[in-house]
Amino acid sequence: MKQLTGILLIAISAASFGTLAIFGRFLYADGMDTFTMLFLRFGFAALLMLVIQLSRREKFPRGKILLQLIGMGALGYVGQSFSYLTAIRYASAGLVALLLYLYPMFVFILSVIVLHERATWIKIVAIIIALVGTALTVDPAGGQLSGILLAIAAALIYSIYIIVGTDVMKHVSAVQSSLVIFAAAGMVYGILMVFNGVHLPSTNSGWINIFGIVLVATVIPVVAFLAGLERIGPTNAAMLSTLEPVVTVLLAAWIFGERLQSIALFGGSMILIAVIMLTRGEASEIQEPAQKGSFS
Numbered sequence: 001m002k003q004l005t006g007i008l009l010i011a012i013s014a015a016s017f018g019t020l021a022i023f024g025r026f027l028y029a030d031g032m033d034t035f036t037m038l039f040l041r042f043g044f045a046a047l048l049m050l051v052i053q054l055s056r057r058e059k060f061p062r063g064k065i066l067l068q069l070i071g072m073g074a075l076g077y078v079g080q081s082f083s084y085l086t087a088i089r090y091a092s093a094g095l096v097a098l099l100l101y102l103y104p105m106f107v108f109i110l111s112v113i114v115l116h117e118r119a120t121w122i123k124i125v126a127i128i129i130a131l132v133g134t135a136l137t138v139d140p141a142g143g144q145l146s147g148i149l150l151a152i153a154a155a156l157i158y159s160i161y162i163i164v165g166t167d168v169m170k171h172v173s174a175v176q177s178s179l180v181i182f183a184a185a186g187m188v189y190g191i192l193m194v195f196n197g198v199h200l201p202s203t204n205s206g207w208i209n210i211f212g213i214v215l216v217a218t219v220i221p222v223v224a225f226l227a228g229l230e231r232i233g234p235t236n237a238a239m240l241s242t243l244e245p246v247v248t249v250l251l252a253a254w255i256f257g258e259r260l261q262s263i264a265l266f267g268g269s270m271i272l273i274a275v276i277m278l279t280r281g282e283a284s285e286i287q288e289p290a291q292k293g294s295f296s
Helices: 002-017 020-029 034-056 063-087 093-100 103-114 121-138 145-168 174-196 204-232 234-255 262-294
Strands: none
Touching: 002 204, 002 234, 020 034, 020 204, 020 234, 034 063, 034 174, 034 204, 063 093, 063 145, 063 174, 093 121, 093 145, 103 121, 103 145, 103 234, 121 234, 121 262, 145 204, 145 234, 174 204, 204 234, 234 262
């Protein structure tokens, strides 16, 4: 039951994260810049998590765990998002998105080396299928070497974030961890915003989209991801997150009327097949110990 709950949480996280590009597109059209948008995103998310934590009467993290959470926000989230957004300036969005989704492979490798996670053939095959499916879904094109390297850096930073989070989530709740991560990222982007200039939404719809990016594309997916990460481990969580580009492509087609090409639909199907493979593999691993125990 714990494994299945974790799978559902990561699927919710991926679907919610898939709305980020949609809200971002609306906010850019409203005149906002990246630093102001991300400051408001993480700043308001931190305030919301503070209210939730106080209502739950949970203690604030301390010591080593607090420092690790600050690092996850100030270095992990900021480093990943900065590298990603800068990479788009030097390479196509499709290529950058594809290279970012190298992170399930990086997570798998780091999990085996650092966390001594068991490598199974079903995980290896599922990762390969999902990577190919992502390539077809995002329709990659060319780019400069600097953009390619920045995109790979974003994938590697996010992989390290997940590995660190795997250990941290053994000691804190998803609410406690999310509060510190959001606050740390918000402070960094607040400093960058001051130097770059403040560009707030110019319309009421802009502020509505800010509310959407905070709740739907930040609080829900991050809390769900951290809660799911603790239940199913880093490789499975990273693998299931490949649902995100499928959601983004479908939403873009629905809201902006972007045409869905057959190859993108095929790529999305491959990602879903990989997720089903992984889900069935997890179910088999759950049943196998139970069957062994019944004969002991």
